[in-house]
Amino acid sequence: MAEEVVSELMRAHVYRLASTGQRVDGRALDEPRKVTVERAFVKTAEGSARVRLGNTDVLVGIKMSVGEPYPDTPNSGVLSTSVELIPMASPTFEAGPPRPAAIELARVVDRGIRESKMVDMKKMCITPKEKVWVMFIDIHVLDYDGNLFDACSYAATAALGSTIVPAKNFGVGDDFPLPVQHWPVSVTVSKIKDVLLVDPNLDEERMADVRLTVTTDENGDVRAMQKGLSGSFTYDEVKRIIEISQRVGRSIRPFLQPT
Amino acid sequence: MQSSGSLRPIVIPGEAVGGPGLKPGSGTFSDNGQIFAAQLGVRTERDGLVSVIPLAGRYIPQPGDAIVGEIVDFGPSHWLVDINSPYPAPLHATESPWRVEFGDTARYMKVGDAILCHVLSVDEIKRVQLTMADREARRLQGGMLMEVSPTKVPRVIGKQGSMVSMIKDMTRCEIYVGQNGRIWLDGEDRNAAVAAMAIRLIEERAQAHGLTEAVRELIERVQRGQAGPRAT
């Protein structure tokens, strides 16, 4: 299915509003949509979370098993992230192997989690060089209304934060909560001409010239970044976006941590 | 105006809606003398004809429909218009308000343009042709677009246009409601936003009691908030 065409009329309208600090859905330029988190949604997974960011709806399941470590990291658990853009989530998603957009999403979410050392992978080692925990983060997009980077990242973070390691099933001790030591939060900002918008909805995303996703941890330190689309940012804009990410990230983080 | 009518249940596909003596209208089908609903909707009966008014469904073009479309492609002698329907709808250059030379179509309208037009014809295999021959047809500029389910269009318009007229008067906006569920609003940004909110309310609560009152109250409330001394 072809990408849907955005009318010139709506582009002009959204930009006109944005240049006076308004958005079509009434939000401020730096205001994210409402986040709701439902944990332990799927009992067959060791951890799961369903997150709604506005009308964007993402379900993440964490599956854990025991396996061999990678040869170059013999004392470290294994982490693997994948994203499925299932066709029901949008008329523009087709069934089939992951397209570049899905792969980029998975790698950016993975980077935010891995580089922030959210899970101490050394603690995921059972027997060095032989046996480690293998963790799959499977991201299932159910309904697409813009900003999958943040919605997927939030769902993955919330799911990890409520995961129980199934040690008993694998005969390696008692079950224990996945040890989480950092809380990365990603915040995506899109630019339409010269206006920056936080957490773009679908219409805004389709009109954006460029976007930047910044993942910060609870100290405000930057753990991952990804610029997308074919436009460009000034260096000042990049700095502004990092500051916005730190601030908005702080407001969202409590929703992702266990209550 | 509160309705004192009892709650009329929704009918679902396959439910019986009439028997001998009644004729099957739109949204129904007959089987062995009995009439059944073909779609999720509300049963109505008039002059011996039983129909089902659907509560959901794609827009299926009918000749004469006034619609809001978007140019998605073009060729040397036509444009292809997205009319929010399963069927692509070409607009031939000869059906436009201009004298278009062969190969010159892009000069008049390009991909991304929004237009008001009518459905000229629909043949037996659902091939659609559009026309801009009507006086009101034109390329749209300014304003904003929104989309509602095509099944809600009659509610947005109201009997003899009464609902949409009320919104237009109260918000001082031009409003064109396409049969295909696309709506063009033009006015001062804040007024257009209120009008859009009112239309969303109608879409969400199309079946509610006292909808007209609810819409009027919503518009008044938001306008009071906009005009008030307190900054939002």
Added chain:
Amino acid sequence: MEDIEHIEKHVKLIDDSGRRLDGRKFDELRPIRIEAGVLRRADGSAYIEWGGNKVLAAVYGPREAHPRHLQDPARALVQCRYNMAPFSVSDRKRPGPDRRSVEISKVISEAFSAVVFKEQFPRTSVDIFIEVLQAEAGTRCAGLTAASVALADAGVPMRDLVTSCASGKIEGIVCLDLNKDEDNFGDADCPMAIVPRTGEIVLLQMDGHLTYEEFQKAMDLSIAAAHRIYDLQRDALRRRYSVTLEDILKESPPAAPSGERMEPAPSDFDLGPEGI
């Protein structure tokens, strides 16, 4: 069978008083909950919880069929894609269709093809998506049941809903609606789907071992249960909307304008004249 159990079990699945491991009798369904209209982008959708199954169904269409060469000039295509999320089963399933999913997609497509008024929409496709989020045996029945509701929610014209249910045999006793353990260690499983009003059977599969009499017992159980499930489908659709006829048809006159004379508005696009 969604799972391969590596561990032998020697537990009785059904005791002498006819109670199964989860407490049900031979003719009892697992708890079922259906909700219609749960997604925003899709034209229609439904969510079902059936025992330990959690399944989401969504419909797009009728929409232009792609690729072009698959279009049927006389009617709509009815295409279903059944898929299981990797985390829906205890042993993670690799993303993407496997042969089992492809087969289930096919038989469900055919079931719906029997009821959709395809001739009304030549050259289009009605696309049905079933996504299993959590599996506990009977996912195709749960998915099909939810997809019916999604089709009605999308306003796709049909002759009737389709309702699906399975029965099987455990330790020699014919039982309704096998759960995961019963399916794995039982002797037969027979999923089916019917058109409730006419009783037409539009999906039928079976694996295991049943005598002709046992098969009839199983079908009787399933058909009776299907009528109970149909009520749940209908209730889910009715809950989504509530209406009085008067509200649909009547319209109260607008408030009198406050004295100012507006510029005469150009005539709006209203319920215009029929035809040209």
